[in-house]
Amino acid sequence: MSPAKPSTATQDLMRGVWRENPTLVQLLGMCPTLAVTNSVANCLGMGTATMFVLVGSSFLVSLVRKMVPTEVRITTYILIIATFVTVADLALAATAPGVHKALGAFVALIVVNCIILGRAEAFASKNTVWRSVLDAVGNGLGFTWMMLIMGSVREILGSGTWLGIRLFGENFEPWVIMILPPGGFLTLGAILLIVGAWKHYQTERGRARDLAVAMAGKAA
């Protein structure tokens, strides 16, 4: 990643999905990630709502970026984000009342999700509308798929179901702890550990390969 070279549209989109995944790498938005991932349906609702707010606010922040004085930029971002959260809250209540009820206060709490304010300040306020929307979609996807993984693990182990579909026979005794708050910490910890170990392995292998190439070059 060289800062001198401007990123391409694909890079802007994909950055949030993996390389700078808001949950996996930046560890932002932990509150909903831990609190509402006890079922896959909740994750889908939360992911969609967050994605909507992220895209909407990135779009508007980028659109008005040249008109906003620096002194009031955070106020402006929060105003814009809160507006989209209210819209998302109402839309969710109208279209998916069950999920809306299950998510409770966490829909309103999207306002304080660091991912959204982070993208507004770090990206949308400095880039064109098109790129900002791409960046927001990427981060929204990154957040949503991580939530879905967490939700799948917790729902399968904690309730024996996936999206409400029974997976095991009557003899399966659900690990209730997985749908309780500790389950969120355990699952997130396990996922971060696995991804961290995998990244470490990748780096080590890359370093070994570089070393081998250097040795071969010296020998030749």
Place this chain on the structure above:
Amino acid sequence: MTGPADGHAGSTPAPATPTTGSPAVALIRTLGGLGVIAGLLIVVAYTATLPRIQANKARVLAAAIDEVLGAPARYDTLYVVGDSLVRVAPAGVDPAALETVYLGYRADSSVIGFAVTGADPGFSDVVRLIFGYDPRESRVLAMKVLEQKETPGLGDKIEKDTTFVAEFRNAVAPLKGVKQADGTDSTEIDMITGVTISSRTVIRVINQTLQRLGPALAATLPEMPR
């Protein structure tokens, strides 16, 4: 007069401050303008979703009444005014502000009983429920939790545990929560192990609501055909 340059060396250009007008005017214009846009967006979203949100709420309530009264052919909405029930809200009072109960009928117009809502704090938040009640035999017909934020996997069993919910079928009020019901006494409700507070809340809500509204419910029924 312009403020000192706020750009750090080598950083990306800060959002440009408008050159026209004093900073105060610019701040007011930005926040005011965005406030108007935000307000408009919210009003549009609110008006667009309101009918569906109300329809959803009405559907949930209708389904709940259906469940606790055992699928009545029709039901009337009665308003609680003082110590009595009236069919038409008194003039000058907003019907939405009054407590309501629902009187269900069978297809042959005989009365099934009332559907009554009640609420009280449970383990973590207010538990709101609806139950069917027949004052002629002081019998609870069925109970359904409408709203609860009890511990998932434990407290939420008051809603999801079908055995516990079935305990309320034809139970005689006032209800009594016990640890191990022998199944002969119909006033006894078998509480869920590990869910004592939430179980007790459900029983308390029903008893309290009946204590408060019971006389009014009983006074309304005698003239109705059985």
